[in-house]
Amino acid sequence: MPSVPLPPKESNLFKRILKCYEQKQYKNGLKFCKMILSNPKFAEHGETLAMKGLTLNCLGKKEEAYEFVRKGLRNDVKSHVCWHVYGLLQRSDKKYDEAIKCYRNALKLDKDNLQILRDLSLLQIQMRDLEGYRETRYQLLQLRPTQRASWIGYAIAYHLLKDYDMALKLLEEFRKTQQIPPNKIDYEYSELILYQNQVMREADLFQESLEHIETYEKQICDKLIVEEIKGEMLLKLGRLKEAGEVFKELIERNAENWHYYEGLEKALQPSTLEERLQIYEEVSKRHPRAVSPRRLPLNFVSGEKFRELMDKFLRVNFSKGCPPLFTTLKSLYYNPEKVSTIQELVTGYETSLKTCDLFSTCENGEKEPPTTLLWVQYFLAQHFDKLGQCSLALDYINAAIASTPTLIELFYLKAKIYKHVGNLKEAAKWMDEAQSLDTADRFINSKCAKYMLRANMVKDAEEMCSKFTREGTSAMENLNEMQCMWFQTECAAAYQRLGKYGDALKKCHEVERHFFEITDDQFDFHTYCMRKMTLRAYVDLLRLEDVLRKHAFYFKAARSAIEIYLKLHDNPLTNESKEQEVNSENLSAKELKKILSKQRRAQKKAKLEEERKHAERERQQKNQKKKRDEEEEETSGPREELVPEKLERVENPLEEAIKFLIPLKNLIGDDIETHLLAFEIYFRKGKFLLMLQSVKRAFAINSNNPWLHECLIKFSKAVSDHSNLPEIVSKVLTQEMQKIFVNKNLESFNEEFLKHNATSIQHQLSGAKMMYFLDKSRQEKAIAVATRLDKNMRDKNVKTLTKVFEALLDGSFGSCHSQCEEYQAACHKLFPFTSAFMPATNEDDSSIASVNHTAINHDLLSNEI
């Protein structure tokens, strides 16, 4: 009970305060608060003070809000209202654990308070405390069995806990209470039925689900899903004929949905290839313009039939002029036979079209327009690019450009080819050309920005994006506000390659914050969806949020962050540290002095630039803050500003790395990189059992992975070097490592690995690195192994060869200047277009910047000055 009960007049005012808060009429609410508090008898009334604080919080005055609420709580510690309000405040600042504590305190004082129970349940589902959520919803159901939300909430709790029986019982009871006449269509009732059906399907109750959907068919708004469910359930129940009818109808409705064809095949169960083809031909007859019935057979036919169908398919699409033709056929390129058939056909078209405007020289017919040749050449460029034959690809695309210099797709492809070949500057240049042909096209603009980022041209990329971002703020800030994560992850990688770790980390943290916000945003929908009965969408949302950080953007940001923190652990930046370490041994005193003073000048300039930017930022922020204060908005919880210099000098980089790692371990455990990154972190922390966990998990995914091999050797050596581990730890290690190493010594383990993977450059590289690591005297042999370029090596491509080259440069094989040059020359012969292998010594060449990228386990940076 509150310490001072309010007399009727004030009590009414208090009730009005609460109403104002609900209706979001905050100024009125504050007025009423003032009326109560101005009366000296009630100036210290706890609950009113608390409400005042809460209202202020909604107006964005956070500090005052906390003051008032705390004061109110102090004055009236036994009031559940005060505790409840404090909980609401904590929640608005996303301090969910604290908020739960406050609610529980409030409930101690008023066990059956509906509102507090509701708020508690919201937090529990937000934090996914499903058991707690179920308990709270049970209490709510007992207190208010007549409210819809009580039943729905309780049912959802059981559904999420996978207790389908209970969930269905509750839903059925609830459905019975909804008295909707059978000929009326009510959207909320329709959604309820569909949700109920979904639970049945998840519980594998196929018969029940089918009967259910047939009973309530007429009252469901989403007619399409009804048919799809019927089709699926009929298949599951083995009633294939009926299923076939349903899928045929669905295809009539939409002939481009590949799932329907899958379903139809499952229903009709064609026993021969001809029967299978027949299905598609029939559809194609009824829908002559549909692409899918002509594309799908290409997946399962081969030989002559494949040639015949492919010929038809290609001709139609070349005549029509279909730019994404290659993209639709790309998935067939795993099959070398099909690839050569396609190559034969299309190169044939090209020669023929050039001479007589026909697809084939031995035919008569209407001549093809000149654009057909264009699309054929465009296709061939993509084809040879995919096969790694870059100069041929460039020939074709240049021929196409010569005939049609204004087509954006051509320049886009040319840029792509240069990217694949490893010349990122050229690629960016051609992408710029492409976007200049249509500056109102945001897609090509974004692509251009991305290519610039890949070429480490961060400022240019930002300028490019600014053509489409909001005026008045910097492009970087606006892109952050719009949660434009593709840009931020690419930008982080670019900064990383440039060695600007602070800036890169800032971008990684920004991406992480987006994920936090997206998780947080689901809060309001817990009440909303249950009220609107959009339960299928709601459960989908919950399930999405559960695995949110599985998304590639998070993985990219986390990987960059972890790699950087590992580098910062290995080579921490001091206050005077320079970005490029000077190899002072080889220089005379005079040269050294010159270089140092040059660096000092550059630093000063950079600092001035930073200060100017900072001042500009502050000015902008002040303006924005003023605007924000004038409006009645709630600002989200105070977020510390991300300062690059602070981020790159953090006290404990390994701990920061682990923060990024944990969601990867939980959600992306099937990607071997997660575990290998984890190993690198735990290796530096000296946590042997966690190292063991990482290699065990990685080993289970792919025991032959090259990076894993390096980790295993380092791990084994570290274990044997540390003789003073606790007994239990040693016991576990010995037992488990036995399964991986099987009593071999490290040298033979490495030799076996090299022998087993004799035709893979990637594996030879790892084995060679380890050869040198285990015995530095074998440097010559190790380098020879790594730089093998014989004919039978399977993966002689730009990516792999660049990796080897980088390893030679970054010290993994010690100092080997002449071998580097030899290798570079040899690679240049194979890939003349790749920048990394070009002998010219350009300042902004990728070869120097790329040293910072990927190579984690090097000990020294050796720069060629």
Place this chain on the structure above:
Amino acid sequence: MAAEGDVELELETEPNGSGGGGDGASGRAAEKPRKHDSGAADLERVTDYAEEKEIQSSNLETAMSVIGDRRSREQKAKQEREKELAKVTIRKEDLELIMTEMEISRAAAERSLREHMGNVVEALITLTN
């Protein structure tokens, strides 16, 4: 007292992030008229106050009793499992070793140890899987 009358306290939140129109032009500038952002109004209404709908039914008692039975069975099963685990003796040093080496919480470490009947080596082997 605030609880009377079933007054609901809902907290208002502004729609986060890009509630406005497609490109960056729809800003927070107080003077400019906001165009093409009908989505923002809808997002605001998400947190509006609304009365909970009621259901008319006379068969609630049967439904409630079904639920009641189930719950007591659930509770019992849970308690039994907890009792089994509580019987296992574990050593403090083992617990702390697990916590340090595997960087997991006390609760998780304890559970793992109990599930392996106090055998720390077995527990660690499972944890490193």
